[in-house]
Amino acid sequence: MFESKLxxxxEIKCNDEESLYVHRVILAAKSPVFMAMMTNDMEEAAENCVTLHDVDSVTMKELLRYIYCETVENIDAMAPKLIYEAEKxxxxxxxxxxxxxxxxxLSIDNVLDNLIIASRLSCVKDLFEKCVDVILTKFQFSSPSELCEKLPPDVCYKYCHELMQRLNTIYI
Structure with missing residues (x-):
């Protein structure tokens, strides 16, 4: 059913203007958010269509593949975007x-990106802890504040205290 439009x-319209055609009953059965969208007095239910301005069709197709088949193709490449949709x-x-x-x-090349993901999704505390471990073991900083200069302000604001505490134990 996933591959067929039968x-x-x-209809789901994505931010790249591609439309995906789905079965309401399957989406509603798998996701309480889709269930609410399909059963409440919402515009989407009446029009049989929703426009999603915050997701591209490639990511949405993988979300739908999971909803229909409980699998994801190339989870390693899709995970950074797909985790936000799974949360939503x-x-x-x-x-x-x-x-x-x-x-x-997790690697030195993607640790900061993953730290941002962990900071925006409260459900992934163990991802945050693994990111901090990689930062502590792989990055070389002359001072703890040097790390905070490299992170986006919202990440620093949310996790600066914990990061600084853990970093200070190393530099003291």
Whole structure:
């Protein structure tokens, strides 16, 4: 059913202007957010269409693949974007799959990006802790404040105290 447009009854328009055609009953059965969208007096339910301004069609197709088949193609490449959609649509198992992929592929090259993801999703504290471990073992800083200069302000604001505490134990 995932690959076929046969009997589809709902349209999802993505921010790259591609439309995806789906089955309302399947989306509603898998996601409480889609269930609410389909059953409440919302414009989307009446028009059988929703426009999503914050997701591209590639990411949405993988979310739909998970909803229909409980699999994701190339989870390692998709996890950084897909984890936000899993959070938004309350797909806890997908969120766990994404988090595990991010943790298992954590490296010096992607640690700051993953720290940002961890800071924006409160459900992934263990991802944050793994990011901090990588930062502490791989990055070379002359002072703890040097790290905070490299991070976006919202990440520093949310985690600066904990980061500084852990870094200070090394530099004292």
């Amino acid at each position: 009997f589809t009854d709902f 649509y309350h797909l806890d198992n997908l969120k766990m799959m994404c988090k595990n992929s991010l943790i298992s592929n």
